[in-house]
Amino acid sequence: MSMQDKATLRLLDKADKEIRKLPRNVKGALYDFQYKFRENPTNPTNGFKQLKGERLFSARVGEYRAILFHAGNQDYILVALRPRGQVYEHLERYRFDINQVTGALEIFDVVASEEATGTEPPAPEQVPAPQPEAEPVPAEAASGPDQTGPAPESPRPLLADYTEDQLRELGVADGLVSLALTITTESRLLGLVEYAPRHTEEVLLALADGRGFDEVMEEVTRPVAAPEPVDTTDYDTAFTRPATRVTTYDTDLQQVLEDDFAAWKVFLHPTQRRLVNRRYKGPARVSGGPGTGKTIVALHRVKHLVDRLGPGYTKPVLLTTFNKNLAADLRRRLLDLGGQQLLDRVDVVNIDQLASRIVSESGQGRQRRRTINDQQAAREWQDMLTELNERTWDADFLNAEWSQVILGQSVRTRGEYFRARRAGRGQRVSRAQRADIWQLVERFTMRLEERGVWTFRQVAEAAARVEGDRAAKIAANREREANAGGQMLHHQDQSFANLRFRYEHVVVDEAQDLNPAHWTLLRAMVDHTDNDIFLVGDTHQRIYGNQVSLGSLGINIVGRSARLTLSYRTTREILGSALGLLGEETWDDLDEGTDTLRGYRSVLRGPRPFFHGVDTWAAEIDALVARIGAIREQARAEGKFASVAVAVPVRDMVGEVERELVRVGISAASLGPEGPPSGHEESVHVGTLHRYKGLEYQHMIVAGVTDGLVPNANVDRYEDSDPARYRRELQMARSLLFVAATRARDSLVVSWHGEPSRFLPKQVAQAEKSTPAPEPAEEGFEDGGLFKPPNALL
Numbered sequence: 001m002s003m004q005d006k007a008t009l010r011l012l013d014k015a016d017k018e019i020r021k022l023p024r025n026v027k028g029a030l031y032d033f034q035y036k037f038r039e040n041p042t043n044p045t046n047g048f049k050q051l052k053g054e055r056l057f058s059a060r061v062g063e064y065r066a067i068l069f070h071a072g073n074q075d076y077i078l079v080a081l082r083p084r085g086q087v088y089e090h091l092e093r094y095r096f097d098i099n100q101v102t103g104a105l106e107i108f109d110v111v112a113s114e115e116a117t118g119t120e121p122p123a124p125e126q127v128p129a130p131q132p133e134a135e136p137v138p139a140e141a142a143s144g145p146d147q148t149g150p151a152p153e154s155p156r157p158l159l160a161d162y163t164e165d166q167l168r169e170l171g172v173a174d175g176l177v178s179l180a181l182t183i184t185t186e187s188r189l190l191g192l193v194e195y196a197p198r199h200t201e202e203v204l205l206a207l208a209d210g211r212g213f214d215e216v217m218e219e220v221t222r223p224v225a226a227p228e229p230v231d232t233t234d235y236d237t238a239f240t241r242p243a244t245r246v247t248t249y250d251t252d253l254q255q256v257l258e259d260d261f262a263a264w265k266v267f268l269h270p271t272q273r274r275l276v277n278r279r280y281k282g283p284a285r286v287s288g289g290p291g292t293g294k295t296i297v298a299l300h301r302v303k304h305l306v307d308r309l310g311p312g313y314t315k316p317v318l319l320t321t322f323n324k325n326l327a328a329d330l331r332r333r334l335l336d337l338g339g340q341q342l343l344d345r346v347d348v349v350n351i352d353q354l355a356s357r358i359v360s361e362s363g364q365g366r367q368r369r370r371t372i373n374d375q376q377a378a379r380e381w382q383d384m385l386t387e388l389n390e391r392t393w394d395a396d397f398l399n400a401e402w403s404q405v406i407l408g409q410s411v412r413t414r415g416e417y418f419r420a421r422r423a424g425r426g427q428r429v430s431r432a433q434r435a436d437i438w439q440l441v442e443r444f445t446m447r448l449e450e451r452g453v454w455t456f457r458q459v460a461e462a463a464a465r466v467e468g469d470r471a472a473k474i475a476a477n478r479e480r481e482a483n484a485g486g487q488m489l490h491h492q493d494q495s496f497a498n499l500r501f502r503y504e505h506v507v508v509d510e511a512q513d514l515n516p517a518h519w520t521l522l523r524a525m526v527d528h529t530d531n532d533i534f535l536v537g538d539t540h541q542r543i544y545g546n547q548v549s550l551g552s553l554g555i556n557i558v559g560r561s562a563r564l565t566l567s568y569r570t571t572r573e574i575l576g577s578a579l580g581l582l583g584e585e586t587w588d589d590l591d592e593g594t595d596t597l598r599g600y601r602s603v604l605r606g607p608r609p610f611f612h613g614v615d616t617w618a619a620e621i622d623a624l625v626a627r628i629g630a631i632r633e634q635a636r637a638e639g640k641f642a643s644v645a646v647a648v649p650v651r652d653m654v655g656e657v658e659r660e661l662v663r664v665g666i667s668a669a670s671l672g673p674e675g676p677p678s679g680h681e682e683s684v685h686v687g688t689l690h691r692y693k694g695l696e697y698q699h700m701i702v703a704g705v706t707d708g709l710v711p712n713a714n715v716d717r718y719e720d721s722d723p724a725r726y727r728r729e730l731q732m733a734r735s736l737l738f739v740a741a742t743r744a745r746d747s748l749v750v751s752w753h754g755e756p757s758r759f760l761p762k763q764v765a766q767a768e769k770s771t772p773a774p775e776p777a778e779e780g781f782e783d784g785g786l787f788k789p790p791n792a793l794l
């Protein structure tokens with residue numbers, strides 16, 4: 001930790017936020033100070049002196065004082081920077097405790113928390129006894145007094161149903177337990193947690209949101225509790241625990257000062273950290289709601305795996321995802337995380353491109369075939385059936401049967417097709433019907449070949465075969481070597497004997513959208529060893545209908561699955577509304593089980609989402625253009641940039657919105673398959689709902705959420721003819737809306753014209769139609785837009 005004789009100056013999680021708010025001249029002074037301090041902490045010009053106990057020191061930074069915690073040797077942690085007067089006032093304000101539950105070292109300022117809660121009414125003993133039902137206070141009620149005028153005489157504390165011991169048991173910092181129990185309004189609670197240690201913040205907000213003690217224990221505390229009994233006097237051990245969040249590198253402080261600090265690179269949540277560092281005895285899966293840091297975990301995992309491999313010239317780790325633009329984004333972020341050295345050792349490529357590369361490398365002679373997408377394939381099916389005057393089968397059904405069952409399971413012969421599993425396909429087919437389908441499929445693939453085209457799935461399946469053959473040869477080789485007692489074989493074909501798996505580790509982002517052929521390909525590219533496949537994804541965000549059962553594809557994740565639940569992106573308000581869009585559906589876990597978003601939560605806050613209906617599409621465009629104008633105006637006034645995006649259900653609408661924005665002088669660009677056109681990173685982005693997967697914006701407008709568009713009226717034709725498909729299509733359409741809504745960091749508007757989408761909960765759809773969208777800075781967004789579905793946060 002310490003660097004020879006020089007001192008290290010690290011940063012405590014949350015101190016970065018405070019530092020960023022400091023006046024410019026103080027930041028400048030801190031910039032100079034860090035150099036001097038590292039050279040020699042006790043240099044008299046630093047005014048270095050002991051504050052309290054053996055560990056707390058202060059040092060001079062202009063008119064301010066740096067509060068420093070001595071971690072050992074020459075290692076110091078910058079805890080806070082305060083005006084000189086405040087520092088020496090009451091030294092008891094600084095607590096540096098080892099949390100009794102998590103074992104984390106927590107350094108915080110009790111007085112700052114007290115001050116941030118404002119003047120609080122009477123202490124707990126004057127508070128009325130808990131109500132008979134003893135239900136935890138729901139968030140809605142909790143925030144009531146703030147919003148409905150003057151507080152009643154003896155307001156009931158938000159956490160009146162809990163005792164000091166319970167809060168301690170949940171891991172609330174000891175120094176803040178009694179204060180937390182006196183808080184009566186949500187805004188004061190938000191003040192308290194601003195300065196509280198992270199875990200205390202998470203627990204208190206979850207309780208205030210109405211989650212009960214048991215759920216908070218299960219979802220928030222237990223995952224970060226220290227596995228061994230905690231010695232609250234042992235600082236050295238506390239330092240090594242993942243729950244202790246301090247920066248690792250000396251340069252981090254400098255980056256905060258330069259406004260270039262990316263917290264995701266440094267402060268992993270302990271639950272994230274654990275997943276990154278764990279050794280898995282086979283494939284592992286991480287799920288979690290939008291914004292819980294799955295991609296971040298995947299990136300850190302890649303770094304962890306590469307670090308363990310050491311330097312070299314090959315690319316032994318594959319990082320793949322579904323979309324091209326997301327692969328580009330992963331590459332950029334990986335570079336940011338670990339520099340060129342890391343990137344040089346990782347193959348970052350989207351899965352279809354990887355498949356094409358393998359097929360063309362293998363010299364199958366098919367590389368000149370043009371690749372077509374699923375819709376084009378469905379049209380080809382339709383054309384073929386029309387030409388054959390074949391009316392028994394529907395083009396969509398055959399296309400799905402071919403791609404999901406036949407290509408999906410690498411079915412190569414009629415006999416194999418007779419035996420193939422058709423899980424999730426709905427409609428049953430007899431043996432005679434299978435024979436019929438098989439014949440049509442053969443005819444269809446010949447037709448594509450004659451036309452010089454093939455589908456992405458065919459490419460993936462061909463690539464999976466190439467890699468499958470290689471894996472089989474490796475296995476045969478090993479067996480032969482084992483039989484020969486480990487002696488070198490003088491095999492005729494040396495290249496055969498030297499065969500290796502393409503990668504040592506495979507990491508997959510957006511795993512929910514990969515199809516069976518993709519998984520077969522990935523499985524074949526890496527040996528069955530520890531840490532072979534690490535995948536992250538969320539089936540609630542599946543938008544391409546590729547349902548899989550990993551176990552049946554040779555990827556056994558049983559016992560190696562984990563879930564992230566804390567959103568780092570969306571506010572509590574947006575998260576509550578977005579969950580309401582998911583309805584009562586159930587969701588799979590990429591295997592035979594189900595996944596849920598239980599425990600999904602956020603500690604971020606912001607205005608409530610605004611739900612807004614008007615009569616016509618033209619009026620909807622006018623409203624969104626006006627809102628974007630206001631957002632941009634406000635950002636300009638504050639000298640900041642605000643990222644804004646508009647998502648719409650159909651392509652035509654993209655052009656219409658874009659044109660109108662440009663007409664009124666707002667720079668706008670439509671999102672293509674590779675993201676925004678270059679040079680348009682700061683324009684307003686407009687795109688179909690599909691384009692928003694994996695992205696995020698400060699302000700998100702989801703428009704055209706109208707009956708017949710979301711979901712598309714086309715899906716209704718399956719209601720009677722193919723109920724299984726109907727359910728799948730509806731679920732996918734819901735997911736699409738959910739994905740778009742959860743791209744929002746700070747504000748979300750959902751609008752429609754005419755009849756609202758059936759996915760919008762009733763209370764929202766009935767919102768007053770003509771209420772204009774509030775100004776972005778306005779607090780609340782209650783009128784017409786207030787929506788927190790019952791139990792949405794539970």
Ligand SMILES: Nc1ncnc2c1ncn2[C@@H]1O[C@H](COP(=O)(O)OP(=O)(O)OP(=O)(O)O)[C@@H](O)[C@H]1O
Pocket residue numbers: 263264265267268269272288289290291292293294295296297538541567568569693694695696742
């Ligand atoms: N430990 C962390 N510290 C700070 N920021 C974080 C952390 N983890 C994630 N984030 C931030 O939260 C946001 C969402 O993270 P990420 O994209 O990894 O989530 P995700 O689970 O992959 O989301 P989605 O499923 O919606 O694609 C990003 O802005 C990321 O930088």
